[in-house]
Amino acid sequence: MAEKPQPVQVLYCGVCGLPAEYCEFGPDFEKCKPWLIQNAPDLYPDLIKEAGAGDADKVSDQLQSTSISSDGSSKPKEEVKRLPGGKIKKKEKQEVIIEKVTRNKRKWIKLNDASKKLGKKFATGASVVKGPTEKEQIDVQGDIAYDIVEFITDTWPDVPESAIFFIEDGKKVSALNVE
Amino acid sequence: MAISTWKTCCKAVNSEILVLQKYFMFSSEEVSAQNQVKASVQRKIRQSIAEEYPGLEPVLEDLLPKKSPLIVAKCPNHLNLVLVNNVPLFFNIRDGPYMPTLRLLHQYPNIMKKLQVDRGAIKFVLAGANIMCPGLTSPGGVLDDEVEAETPVAIMAEGKQHALAIGFTKMSAKDIRTINKGIGVDNMHYLNDGLWKMERLE
Numbered sequence: 001m002a003e004k005p006q007p008v009q010v011l012y013c014g015v016c017g018l019p020a021e022y023c024e025f026g027p028d029f030e031k032c033k034p035w036l037i038q039n040a041p042d043l044y045p046d047l048i049k050e051a052g053a054g055d056a057d058k059v060s061d062q063l064q065s066t067s068i069s070s071d072g073s074s075k076p077k078e079e080v081k082r083l084p085g086g087k088i089k090k091k092e093k094q095e096v097i098i099e100k101v102t103r104n105k106r107k108w109i110k111l112n113d114a115s116k117k118l119g120k121k122f123a124t125g126a127s128v129v130k131g132p133t134e135k136e137q138i139d140v141q142g143d144i145a146y147d148i149v150e151f152i153t154d155t156w157p158d159v160p161e162s163a164i165f166f167i168e169d170g171k172k173v174s175a176l177n178v179e
Numbered sequence: 180m181a182i183s184t185w186k187t188c189c190k191a192v193n194s195e196i197l198v199l200q201k202y203f204m205f206s207s208e209e210v211s212a213q214n215q216v217k218a219s220v221q222r223k224i225r226q227s228i229a230e231e232y233p234g235l236e237p238v239l240e241d242l243l244p245k246k247s248p249l250i251v252a253k254c255p256n257h258l259n260l261v262l263v264n265n266v267p268l269f270f271n272i273r274d275g276p277y278m279p280t281l282r283l284l285h286q287y288p289n290i291m292k293k294l295q296v297d298r299g300a301i302k303f304v305l306a307g308a309n310i311m312c313p314g315l316t317s318p319g320g321v322l323d324d325e326v327e328a329e330t331p332v333a334i335m336a337e338g339k340q341h342a343l344a345i346g347f348t349k350m351s352a353k354d355i356r357t358i359n360k361g362i363g364v365d366n367m368h369y370l371n372d373g374l375w376k377m378e379r380l381e
Contacts, residue, residue, distance in 0.1 A: 004237040019341040
């Protein structure tokens, strides 16, 4: 009985992250619909009828806008900033995680210098903290969400704005890291 | 006087309300520690998983390779995550049995016993609610009579192909059928909860 079970590949909705059949229970089924029509037409056959009934244009518009928004990630409230180099900046108060993605450029930003600059610029404490995995973070005190974006793009012209994401949690739990 | 009325009040309420116990409503920032476990502990974990999920044995080598470091992340609520290459694969609470993440279960759907809830329960389970007996005994639900209490199970949904949640039975399937009141299965992990969203731990 040594047959290896093969992993099943599940189609997860590009919009809500759930298996496509659960999109109707997801946060925003309307947004999922255009994606579903493209990618999983057999699951929701009614959608095609809806769309087909005269709104072919609307659907393709929606598709375009959905794909643009998922590429640009420009929603101010829900973006995620990720650094492959492992740089994460945090705020104490809002649990905002800002990481940077340097996908195309592969330029690391020197953490020590960065933390000094951040500290100077915002006149608060900033320190480099190493986590247990590869990640390294810069903890910055205080509330600097909006300023950070400008500051990063100004100081390091290598990093394009589109590479910066932004997470906001609604939580009030303070960050666990080094004070 | 006040206490006794309060107690009866609670009893009446309990059978109606859905108790929300969200184990995975935290972000990756609340992971308090990540430790690479030593070989002896790694062996114990592998063994425990192999016993609990014999269906996984042939692929266990690939999922939890002996060479790859197993990392255990500690999270709030006595929760431990077993990570390989920064991907969470299993979790357990205190010293309880290891349970697979939903993503893993979707890939290997037949490693756990399945219980099915009716359609009406889906949105509650997706909000973190525990699974009440009526959800399993109603026409849309399916109970596997062999399932005992205190067992990890996959929660399936009426009309859906993929698992909705991972549960830990509080009552045996037989009791669920006969008593048909109260919480039948604890909802440990469900679609789109904190752990689902954490595809990797950076």
